[in-house]
Structures are given as C-alpha cells and as structure tokens.
Amino acid sequence: MPFLAIDRVTKVYPTANGPATILDGIDLEVNEGEFICLIGHSGCGKSTLLNMVSGFNTPTSGTVTLQDRIISEPGPDRMMVFQNYCLLPWLTAYDNIYLAVDSVYPNHTAAQKKEIVREHLNMVGLTESASKKPGQLSGGMKQRVAIARALAIKPQVLILDEPFGALDAITKEELQDELLTIWSEHQVTVLMITHDIDEALYLADRLVMMTNGPAAKIGEVLDIPFERPRNREKIMASNTYIDLRNYALDFLFNRYAHLDD
Numbered sequence: 246m247p248f249l250a251i252d253r254v255t256k257v258y259p260t261a262n263g264p265a266t267i268l269d270g271i272d273l274e275v276n277e278g279e280f281i282c283l284i285g286h287s288g289c290g291k292s293t294l295l296n297m298v299s300g301f302n303t304p305t306s307g308t309v310t311l312q313d314r315i316i317s318e319p320g321p322d323r324m325m326v327f328q329n330y331c332l333l334p335w336l337t338a339y340d341n342i343y344l345a346v347d348s349v350y351p352n353h354t355a356a357q358k359k360e361i362v363r364e365h366l367n368m369v370g371l372t373e374s375a376s377k378k379p380g381q382l383s384g385g386m387k388q389r390v391a392i393a394r395a396l397a398i399k400p401q402v403l404i405l406d407e408p409f410g411a412l413d414a415i416t417k418e419e420l421q422d423e424l425l426t427i428w429s430e431h432q433v434t435v436l437m438i439t440h441d442i443d444e445a446l447y448l449a450d451r452l453v454m455m456t457n458g459p460a461a462k463i464g465e466v467l468d469i470p471f472e473r474p475r476n477r478e479k480i481m482a483s484n485t486y487i488d489l490r491n492y493a494l495d496f497l498f499n500r501y502a503h504l505d506d
C-alpha cells in the first residue's frame with residue numbers, strides 16, 4: 246500500500262452558473278519521506294488538492310488515503326504552512342508554538358511541552374527571538390516560526406502552500422536549505438506548492454505538473470534525480486538541470502500556456 250494515495254479525486258464546486266469541475270480524476274501515490282512539489286498555473290486547483298490532503302476540504306468523488314485511513318477531516322498527522330505565516334500576532338514566537346503543542350498534546354507535562362517548543366525554536370535558529378511577537382520578526386523569521394510550529398506537532402505529512410512566495414531571493418534560498426535539512430532530519434513527507442520551477446527542482450524528489458483548469462489533471466510527473474544532500478551550484482550547472490527546467494517551462498508556457506500569461 247502506498248503511504249499516501251490520492252485516488253481518482255474530483256472536485257466540483259457549486260457556482261452561480263452551475264457546478265464547476267475544478268479537479269478531474271487526480272491520481273497520485275506518495276511514498277513515506279518523499280518530497281513532492283506541485284506546480285501549475287494560478288487557479289488550476291493546487292490548493293484545493295492539498296486542502297483535501299489536509300482535510301480542510303473533501304473530494305466530490307474519489308478518496309485521499311493516508312496509511313490505509315481515508316482522510317475526511319483535519320488532524321495533527323497533517324500540518325499546513327501557508328505563504329502568509331498565519332501566526333497569532335498578539336503571541337510571542339514561543340507562545341505561538343506552545344499553543345499548538347498544548348492543543349495537540351494536552352496530557353504532556355508543562356516541562357515536556359516547553360522542551361518541545363525550545364527544541365523546535367532552536368531547530369529554526371530562533372532561540373534568541375523566542376519572546377518576539379510576529380510584528381517584530383522579519384518575513385523569513387515568521388516563516389521559520391510557522392515551520393517550527395507545524396513540525397512541533399510531529400506530523401507525518403507537512404503541507405506547504407507557497408511557503409516562500411513572499412520572501413526575498415536570499416531569504417528564500419536560506420529557508421530552502423533549512424527546509425531540506427529539517428526534512429532529512431525529521432523524515433517527514435512533504436507536499437509543497439510552488440510557482441518557482443528552480444525551487445521545485447532544487448527541493449523535490451518529484452515534480453507534479455498540473456494542467457490548466459477547469460477540470461485540471463496531473464499532466465506529468467518529473468523525477469528529479471539529483472543526489473542528496475543537494476548542492477545548489479553543482480545542480481544548477483548540470484545539463485540535467487537545464488533539460489528539466491526547459492521541459493517544465495515548456496509544459497507550463499507552451500503546452501499548457503495560461504490565457505492570461
């Protein structure tokens with residue numbers, strides 16, 4: 246059995262003009278510990294698909310199964326991180342993480358919960374900023390808190406919806422490297438939406454490329470063969486990288502060009 250299976254998933258939303266099919270027959274099997282990136286034009290249904298893995302949304306038909314259990318609601322085994330951080334602005338970095346740990350592990354002792362929070366703040370290099378509130382943190386630091394908060398719950402699947410989309414290029418590269426380190430140490434399965442082909446090629450084991458909506462499907466899945474740990478300069482200088490990049494660009498901007506682009 247696959248670790249995570251998206252099986253013939255279709256999503257139809259009711260609209261003023263009648264039912265709108267957003268996703269049409271999505272099949273994907275993900276192995277435990279895999280790093281999957283999802284790419285596709287705006288509005289094709291990437292968030293809708295990952296929201297069905299998180300359980301915030303449900304398929305109109307088909308199933309999403311995690312280790313034999315059909316997903317029908319959110320749970321701490323699947324944590325999401327969003328582009329806009331979603332931190333509580335009146336709480337410190339420490340308390341944002343503590344609140345999440347406390348709600349998922351109410352029976353842990355206070356000492357255990359504090360230790361989990363400290364460990365995860367340390368993991369993202371924010372021990373010194375534990376007492377700062379989101380308004381006192383940079384975008385990169387806020388996203389580090391959001392990632393630490395998600396991982397402090399010890400999820401099996403980490404779902405990232407364009408997590409680095411709002412960050413500058415240098416911070417983005419730093420966080421990509423941190424994410425790869427965290428991913429390999431935590432051995433968590435990652436599903437990540439991105440609009441950045443270079444980011445996807447650097448991070449992913451496989452790149453899932455979606456066709457345009459309405460009724461979007463998975464067009465192709467690219468295997469990314471670069472050895473790990475990954476070396477950005479070496480990868481970007483390789484012919485394989487150039488070929489994969491061109492292939493993905495051709496998919497997005499020729500074969501499935503968006504009318505608005």
Ligand SMILES: Nc1ncnc2c1ncn2[C@@H]1O[C@H](COP(=O)(O)OP(=O)(O)OP(=O)(O)O)[C@@H](O)[C@H]1O
Pocket residue numbers: 258259260267285286287288289290291292293294458
């Ligand atoms: N609750 C809803 N009711 C009706 N239509 C919806 C609803 N939620 C999303 N949609 C539509 O479904 C389509 C897919 O939306 P979704 O947010 O999944 O796309 P996306 O690929 O993640 O887009 P982006 O890259 O811009 O974030 C869009 O046309 C959107 O308008």
